[in-house]
Amino acid sequence: MMKGMSTVTAEQLEMVRQWAATGVDLNGIQKKLSAECGVHMTYMDVRFLLLDHGIEIAVPSATSVAEPEAAEPAPQPAAAPVETDLAPSAGQVGKPVVTLDELMLPGTLISGKVQFSSGTKGGWQIDQMGRFAWNSLEGQPTPEELQAFQVELTQILSRGGM
Numbered sequence: 001m002m003k004g005m006s007t008v009t010a011e012q013l014e015m016v017r018q019w020a021a022t023g024v025d026l027n028g029i030q031k032k033l034s035a036e037c038g039v040h041m042t043y044m045d046v047r048f049l050l051l052d053h054g055i056e057i058a059v060p061s062a063t064s065v066a067e068p069e070a071a072e073p074a075p076q077p078a079a080a081p082v083e084t085d086l087a088p089s090a091g092q093v094g095k096p097v098v099t100l101d102e103l104m105l106p107g108t109l110i111s112g113k114v115q116f117s118s119g120t121k122g123g124w125q126i127d128q129m130g131r132f133a134w135n136s137l138e139g140q141p142t143p144e145e146l147q148a149f150q151v152e153l154t155q156i157l158s159r160g161g162m
Contacts, residue, residue: 008049012037016055023058025154026050043130044109047157056158059151096145098152105135110157116145124153 008016015037019029030046033039041049050057094117105111111125120139126132141149 008033008037008039012039013049013053016049017053020050020055020057025057025150044126044128045130047130050158051160057154059155094148096149096152098149098156100156111135114149114153116141116149118142118145120145 012033016029016033019032024032026043026046029050030041030043033041033046049055096117097115098112099114100110100112105125107127108125109128109130111123113121113123115121116139118139118141120137120141122137122139122141123135124132125135
């Protein structure tokens with residue numbers, strides 16, 4: 001861990017592992033550490049904690065459920081219309097293309113760009129305090145697109161994309 005950062009006991013680290021296994025995101029882990037353990041850490045300190053201990057946040061079950069549904073419509077055409085009513089919004093969302101800048105913007109810890117399936121695109125950044133911000137956004141992504149972006153960015157960062 002970094003010098004000056006709050007220390008986490010083995011018991012608290014196990015709690016973090018359990019939260020991550022249930023899909024609690026970095027922000028949620030940060031809040032739980034503060035509320036339940038009295039450990040106050042920045043967003044980036046929590047991220048480094050997870051990286052240092054090889055803890056990965058579980059992917060939401062909606063993603064794993066979507067894969068089998070894609071294989072099922074052919075054998076069950078009667079169920080397809082119900083799923084098709086829901087599928088356009090999920091299908092239109094698609095997976096956003098998230099890239100990291102090779103040269104980070106001044107004052108940022110990490111920055112990059114995103115291209116949503118709807119054509120909306122923008123630049124994003126996370127500063128040294130762990131705060132997220134858009135630095136440019138052309139269009140307005142849907143809530144579903146924003147959620148897909150958050151999942152993709154979290155996966156990139158948890159793989160050590162920095």
